[in-house]
Each structure stands twice: as C-alpha cells, then as structure tokens.
Amino acid sequence: MGFRKAAATAGLLAMAALGQAVPASAQDIIFLAGPSSDPFWSAVQAGFDTAVKELGVDAQYSAPPDFNDIVPNYTRLFEAAIGRKPGAIVVGNFFPDPTNPLIQQAVSEGIAIIVYNSGRDTHRELGAVTFIGEDSYLMGKRGGERAAAAGVKNGICVNQIAANPVLEQRCQGYIDGVSEGGGTAKMVTLPSEDIGNDQKVTSSIAALLQADGSIDGVMTLGAAPGVNAVAAAKQFPDRKIFIGTLDLSTPALEAIKAGDLAFTMDQQPFLQGYYGVLFAHQFLEYGVAPAEPVTTGPLVIDQSNVDKVLEVGKTHPGVRGAS
Template identity: 60%
Template structure:
C-alpha cells in the first residue's frame, strides 16, 4: 500500500487556524504509546516505525512497561516529552484531567501536538493540530447491532481501564444498541493491573457469567481480555448455554476465532494507521504547515466471519500489522 499517497489524500492543504508556532529545539517526533507487549500498541508501534523509515526522520517511541499505575506514569512521560522541546508530540488523551493541561502547555510552547486514539471531541480547543482515531461510541454501537442480530438480549461490556472515558463510550454504544432493540446490557470494569494475568481475567469473567445466568452476549474492549473471555465462554458453552462474544481490536487469535465461528466480530480501529499518521501528519505540518481540517477517522473497520480470513492472511504476511498476539 502506498501510505504516502494515502496520507496525502487524507489531508487538506489547509493552514492551521492557530498561529504557526516557531520550530522546536529538537527535531525528533515523540510518540507516547502504550505497552508494546499489548497487541494493540504493538501494531501502533509498527505503523510508527514504518512512517519513520518512509520519511527518513528522527522519532522516538516512549511507552510504559505495563498498565500498572498507568495514569501517573503516562503523565510523567508526557511532562518529560514536553521538557525536551521536540519537533512534535503524538499523545493519547486517555486521562483528560492530567493530560489536557499538558496538551495546552505543549501547544502554548510551540510544540505541535497530534492526538491519537483517544480525545477526538475537543482536540481543537486544546490546541492540537489534529486527531487520529475512532468514533468510540460508534465502535460500540456497531458491535451492539451485530450482537442484537445474533440474538443477544442481555449483554455485558467488559471495560479494563476505568479511568478512560473512551472505553466508557464504547460500552455506552454497545449498551444503547442492545437496549434500543428491546434487550438490556451493562458495563462492568476489571482491575487494570489484572490485564495480562489470564487466570484472574478468566476467573472474573466466569464469575460474571455465573452470577447472571441470563447473560447471552459479551463484548470486550481489547484483545488480551477477549482471548481470556473466550476461554471462559467456551466452558459455559460446553454446558449448552449460548453466549455471543465480540471485541474491539484484532490479533491472530481473535481473527482465527472469528473465522472458526467462536467469536462473532471485532471492531478494528486500525492501530497501524494511528501510528503511521501520528508521525506523518506532524512531519507534514512542520514541513508544509498543512494539517487535517477535521478528525482523521480510522475506525471502526468491522471484521466478521465474512472477511476474517482475508484480514488474518494480511496479519500473517505483515506480522502484527493488524494486531499482534
């Protein structure tokens, strides 16, 4: 795929409304990502690395080791990035209370900020040059519609990071779709420090399904939780009870499960493109003073049994580009 051509089509030759900042002191573009061990963020980093190679520019990937104490650690990472006076910063507005003042600070200091993944509703007010990501509510809503079509009447949306309003929006979209069709649904939250501990996640999901025997649909908001939830749901299905399962984000295990009919769907926000555009857009902004005139939406791309095999083939040819694992 010609990403340079694709990126050019995604942009408009439009000067940013805010005053053009002076060039920063350091010429590296810094991207603040999530743990590279996470399937989603591994794909973001692949896009980031590919754009770095394609454009031949200096960049730096910065990420926490895991999800423990994620809010203070991510905040400190952002503060350190601003202090370096880089050419630009790509950052997710996952935790608005500590993050938004820092976005404003960076913009005020003349550092172009591109927001990735989370925070598309108010990026302009914060002084960012653009947003690359998903429509979080629509991601959940589309998943809910598929679940309803599969007969779900009592759905469960499992949120693994309580402090992230984007994940809550995904659950709200799913819940609304199910309830508008005459069913019911609710959000439950796992402890973020348990993500990556399969035994704890499987035990938690099993307990949820046991507590309410009428639950017939589950949606997860990440690959790791989806894989663990699938194991719990397989045990329930062995008793003759049917539970629909869908997820946000992709990985080989998820794609194989969808192709095999064990999972219904995955809502893909195309993390590779988030990483790629997160380098490309600030680079073009610094070079040509061009920026997107609106959000750059890369999701949802819906994966079902109809196209799972094709997407899986891509992920095996370009390992991890559509999600690791």
C-alpha cells in the same frame, strides 16, 4: 536523521503563520504510546516505524513497559517529552484529568500536538492540530447492533481501564445498540492491573456469567479480553453466549475463524501510528494538517473476511495488531 534546513525553516514559518510559537528543536517528533507487549500497541509501533523509515524523519517512540500504574507512568512520559522541547508530540488523550493540562502546556510552549486514539471530542479546544483514530461510540454501537441482531437480551460490556472515558463511550454504544434492539446491557469494570493476566480476566468474566445466568451477550474492549471471554463462556457449555470484541490479535482472529468469537471491530492501529508521524511531519514541514478528525475505525472483521486479515498478518507481521 534531521530535516533539510530549508524545509525545516518553511515548517517553522508555517507554524508562526498559524499563531504558534516555534520551539528550538522543531524537527523532532516524540510519539507517546502504550505497552508494546499488547498486540494493539505493537501495531501502532509498526505504523510508527514504517512512517519513520519512509519519511526519513527524526522521531522517538516512548511507552511504559506495562499497564501497572499506567496513569502516573504515562503522565511522567508526557512531562518528560514536553521537557525535551520537540517540534511535535503525538499523544493519546487516554486519561484526560492529567493529560488535558499537559496538552495545553505543550501548545503554550509552541509544541505542535497531534492527538490520536483517544481525545477526539476535545482535541480542538485543547489546541491540538488534528486527531486520528476511531469513532469510539460507533465502535461499540456496531457491536451492540450485531448482538441485538443475534438475539442478545442481556449483555455486558467489559471495561478494562476505568480511567479512560473512550472505553466508556464504547460501552455506551454497545448498551444503546443492544437496547435499541429490544434488550438490555450494562458496563462492568475490571481492575486495569489485571489486563495481561489471562487467568484473572477469564476468572472475572466467568464470575459475572456465574452470578447472572441470563447474560447472553458479552463485548470486551480489547483482543486479549475477548479471547478470555471465550474461555470463560466455555465453562458454561449449556448456554449460548454471543461474544464480540474490539481490536485484533492472532488468537482473537483464530477464534473468529473457529466460530467462538462472533466479530471484532478493528480501529486499524497501524494507521494511527503511521498517520501520527506523517501529520506531525507535514505540519512541521509545510504547516498543513487534516481539517477534520481522521477516522480509522470501526472496520468489522468476522468470518466473511477474517482469512484475508490473517493472511496479511503472515505477510506483514504486526501490521494488523495480531501476535
């Protein structure tokens, strides 16, 4: 449904006061996301859906069907969104090379941009209104510190999407956390097209463990690769390998409860979906937005609190990114 005319007019005046041109259809919000087949993105969509329902806004959710050709497909979705001349676009700056100029183009055309998930460090210089999401380096650093405390001396951080600098920041955090604890660590990169193929990811991680028998720590950057890492480590029953991951899924949470996975770092994607719609709506209506980035993670989940998270997943499916 559309906004009330008076409220929409107030939002347009607020945008003009902030020095932004006003688009013709300023009541619309387009939210660009990742494939909802991934439990992380299903939680983002749950947040989006809840915000749309509670706020009664006119918003559309747009996402590619899978991770194949993710960079060009996501870029085309963004280009199409700009072409529709909405009032606001909520976008993750996952791939800066193609996305940065599109953000600047949208801003120049009077479209309010809310950046979420990726792009924390550059959103202001590109002209975005605000940012919602994790502190990427800290997400990895907390994992590295936990690994070091557990005695990890040779860790690997498995990056599944090489084109996303946020994932490199996570891995750098992990490397620094392990190094500060007296160990060493490095980043290894898997082909992004393999994500979603459990057999390929498991085999790739197992090959890394086979090639270097001194690896005693693994951190992955997504819930599914985390479960794959557990499966890979079980192929080496005589080795003690400390495994952590980021983001949530029911299998990952159950692996934590069973003691196979040490922890996950939750960036609370439901909040990213919800706040993305909320902040776009409030900016268009009232010209207000958070003055500083809104940080939704890391929230550590381990055996001390995993039961509570699993219970929320049963009561409110999808909200915690668990499926």
